[in-house]
Amino acid sequence: MAVVRQSTNMSAIALALGVSAATVSNALSGKGRVSPELVDKIRAKAAELGYVPSLTARALRTGRTGVLGLVLPDIANPLFPQIAQAIENAAASAGYGVLIADSRGNNNTQTLAIQRLMERQVDGMVIVPRFGTRIADLGCPVAVIDSPSTPGNTVSADHWQGGQLVAEHLVGLGHRNFVLIGANPQSNVQNDRIGGMKSRMPKDARIEVIWIEKAEALAGPGCALGLADRIERGFTAFAASNDLHALRALTELQRAGVRIPDQASIVGFDDLVWSSVVSPSITTVRQNMSVIAEIAVSALLGVIDQESPETADVGGMAVAQRDRVPMTLIARQTSAAVNPHHETLSLHARTLQKIPAGELKS
Amino acid sequence: MAVVRQSTNMSAIALALGVSAATVSNALSGKGRVSPELVDKIRAKAAELGYVPSLTARALRTGRTGVLGLVLPDIANPLFPQIAQAIENAAASAGYGVLIADSRGNNNTQTLAIQRLMERQVDGMVIVPRFGTRIADLGCPVAVIDSPSTPGNTVSADHWQGGQLVAEHLVGLGHRNFVLIGANPQSNVQNDRIGGMKSRMPKDARIEVIWIEKAEALAGPGCALGLADRIERGFTAFAASNDLHALRALTELQRAGVRIPDQASIVGFDDLVWSSVVSPSITTVRQNMSVIAEIAVSALLGVIDQESPETADVGGMAVAQRDRVPMTLIARQTSAAVNPHHETLSLHARTLQKIPAGELKS
DNA sequence: CCTGCCTGATTAATCGTTTAAGCAGGATAA
DNA sequence: TTATCCTGCTTAAACGATTAATCAGGCAGG
CATH class of the missing domain: 3.40.50.2300 (Response regulator)
Incomplete structure (x- = not known):
């Protein structure tokens, strides 16, 4: 079925330069051993062809989607804009996308929302919990924004x-x-x-x-x-x-x-x-929402990054040491x-x- | 690299039942030709093993991510919660996720935000434009929520x-x-x-x-x-x-x-x-935000669905016939x-x- | 001259799903 | 009887990237 495929992929670049796709990958990611001149040529060609990497394919291969989930108790909450904006900003500048989920004030719905995000294989989630809710171990890095009194990996204003x-x-x-x-x-x-x-x-x-x-x-x-x-x-x-x-x-x-x-x-x-x-x-x-968001996101990214090298026994919990940000x-x-x-x-x-x-x- | 792989995939089910992965896929999607009894067995096994399909893999294969982008002029806008909630809700009940992007009131940033969403290969986007902005043809289905006076594929309150x-x-x-x-x-x-x-x-x-x-x-x-x-x-x-x-x-x-x-x-x-x-x-x-959101989302889904069978010449524009929803x-x-x-x-x-x-x- | 090492590339497998194509066998039609 | 069709399944090739393994060649050391 001829869905609209993005024209330029790695093989296209490889073909144009007469090298292998692996070399292109190595050159662009700076990982393998590629001669500096070839790296330059590949970079140039990629730019010329308007190459955009397929995050989907990368996600499939690496198991990392580059997306964070944001779970909110009630999107209608007037504080929500500040939170969402700060998180989106922090995530975006780290190259991550933000998927939102509304738990509609309801306790079950919160679980469902979290589940939907898990299915989408988010790399981590920021949760602003309903009060009275305790976030179970999700098998996925989690940062909670609530109050320092909340048990768990909480970041919040003081x-x-x-x-x-x-x-x-x-x-x-x-x-x-x-x-x-x-x-x-x-x-x-x-x-x-x-x-x-x-x-x-x-x-x-x-x-x-x-x-x-x-x-x-x-x-x-x-x-x-x-x-x-x-x-x-x-x-x-x-x-x-x-x-x-x-x-x-x-x-x-x-x-x-x-x-x-x-x-x-x-x-x-x-x-x-x-x-x-x-x-x-x-x-x-x-x-100071932007500070809170930055702490939450970078704590998340910390766990995500360290998760690859065999530290999988952490299981994805333990995000941020309790952190409280002063208010003004x-x-x-x-x-x-x-x-x-x-x-x-x-x-x-x-x-x-x-x-x-x-x-x-x- | 031992990233945390999800244990149960289609092959696991196939292996457990002694059939091929393709059959499992067909059975679960109801597409190919599979005997009713086998379908039941596969469904049961899938449930038993707690199978969750990999949306990433599906996205790679089908070119559809199951994610919509939501671009907002300024997340700090007090109307934003209503919009986001309605869109998230409409999208979720259609099985779609919502990726947010804040254009921070800025015109360039809006373009960048849209670009980031495109890189993430969203299937479509809902845009609430900054005033004075005209949304260019993006090569991706777009629904605009603004005012009936806005040129383009607009859904809005009257x-x-x-x-x-x-x-x-x-x-x-x-x-x-x-x-x-x-x-x-x-x-x-x-x-x-x-x-x-x-x-x-x-x-x-x-x-x-x-x-x-x-x-x-x-x-x-x-x-x-x-x-x-x-x-x-x-x-x-x-x-x-x-x-x-x-x-x-x-x-x-x-x-x-x-x-x-x-x-x-x-x-x-x-x-x-x-x-x-x-x-x-x-x-x-x-x-009536939920109605507006539903119209926007379903218009989007309409274009997305019809895009597969060769109608690619539409190019992804022309979303909703101008639609205005009465206010109360x-x-x-x-x-x-x-x-x-x-x-x-x-x-x-x-x-x-x-x-x-x-x-x-x- | 042979061994070993380093460099700079290639090959091929893999992630999990979809889907076109193929195939065996039974039923049906000519 | 033979050609044809249908059913129910399998095979295998994608999608686009990553990455371990391999390999060719140059060069140094013994």
Whole structure:
């Protein structure tokens, strides 16, 4: 069947120069013994004919596809673009391609997705696991991006330290009454962030934690979190585990007539796209994704490369020694010194609008 | 070189049953002539041995890798998750993998990204082009997702009709004074959306268009857009070409003390993640990404499949007949009937805070 | 002069699958 | 009876690269 074959292969070059295909291979890969002049001629001819090696054939012969898998818990996650971009970039500059797989938040689907990648014989995989998931030994190099608390070969931002940055920032601005906002206490990432915050708050600080999923289980998705109420009760700082939650807090408070950052400060995490364009722009803590991605990818490549020479007994586990990458705080407009006229402002905040309960998502 | 070879291949099955490898291949693919009983036996043995076909070998032989490329203008685009998820899903259920490539907003990089995908011998590509880019004939099936105004084999949401939905919604609520917000007039998508809006606005409507990139070129990224000023001038409806801009408008107005939707309505596009959780939740127009992705992928597969039997003269162009998928409006809390006490409210709006110019992004 | 070594190439096997071509034997048709 | 067809399988040649093994020749050392 005459499928469109790529015209120029090694034999074509070999034929044109009257040498053998093996010599061409050796010349281009620099492996065997070929005279320098011939190497030059072959290189030139290859360029002339527009030769592009068949990665497929190479993969079949060498058992290495030059492709990494990227497994994500939920592609719809707003952090996904950053991760994907960083991984793709790191992989591309190492000459690798990236195959994506969405585990759709589901646990079984995650296994299936991983299986599909295995069938495609990826050389390694970067996995951002669903929380509560443990990645089994796959017989394939794996790097996990999650939280340092995750067991396994994990690379991640130092979420705990990030939390500390938030606390130090807010405490430094004079805040003593904190509302911490997370989505789900099962998430290692969120626990670390919130734990880190708490660890740097003064002993006498007043701390209250809101778990959004718990609130929504009662009042429905998108429901109001009763934040204005917290203002009345004297809280002045809202630290969210995520810019999405920070945004939610910002709009809920703004809507209730609370002035940010005069009456309250808000800090988020991840520097998601909107954080810099909303008004006021959101103070946030950013993870250095490109560094994380580079560590993950190069750890992967390390195992892949060393796997060929008989080290196969490693089996493909043990990727990166636990590595945590420091986070950086980006101070924007939602955080400011606690206002000395707190009493009056708190009073003023009592003239709040009633916020209707959020409607369901479509 | 003892790379980790997969243990079970066709010959293993053939050997175990005392038949030839070709027969195993025929049995599993259902192509040649094999007796039904033997087919069963082979299937059973394959399952027993945990046989997984080598896609690499198949690719080498058939010239088809079973992989589609996905090229994106900027992975950091907030719409990207939706697109990637939909494409991955459509491709996966057709048995295809998805290789991603980020063109980093750059025009040259887009070409490079495409080239890398070609080297990996993807069977086809879905391209979301940078605006202003025209996709050249690649000698590989291509489906473009952009706007019906884009020349080429385009599948897309019917952005024009989406714009009409917005206009009808707002006009139906009594609005007559519109601020339209876009980022860049060069974008086909945004032009279509805004064009569609205008096309359904009454003759006597007052319309003003803000191009964000132009504003930011003067006042810096993240700058205030002066929307509260528009409220004072009697505008009551803000229609953004994008939920990101809608969010920006929402926060800027809220910050200025404007009550949404009492004093003004806001509508966006794309139903991005935050739209349903901010307060008030954003009325938006959603594109049916899964339908779009399915059309793109199946168009691609159509060309790929028909390419084998001698139709190679098509050369791999001409993918989908121009296809536009209708959009749907999701009415949430940012849009409401225009308030009859407009005068007083407009007056009240004069007690606005001054908004400091946005700071630079980090 | 013979042996051994080094250089610079070639030969051929291999990766795992697909698929055109061939072949043996039984049934069918002429 | 002989030619023909069909069925169910096997043989073998690809696909395009890699790589171990081999080989021819030149040159040095004993």
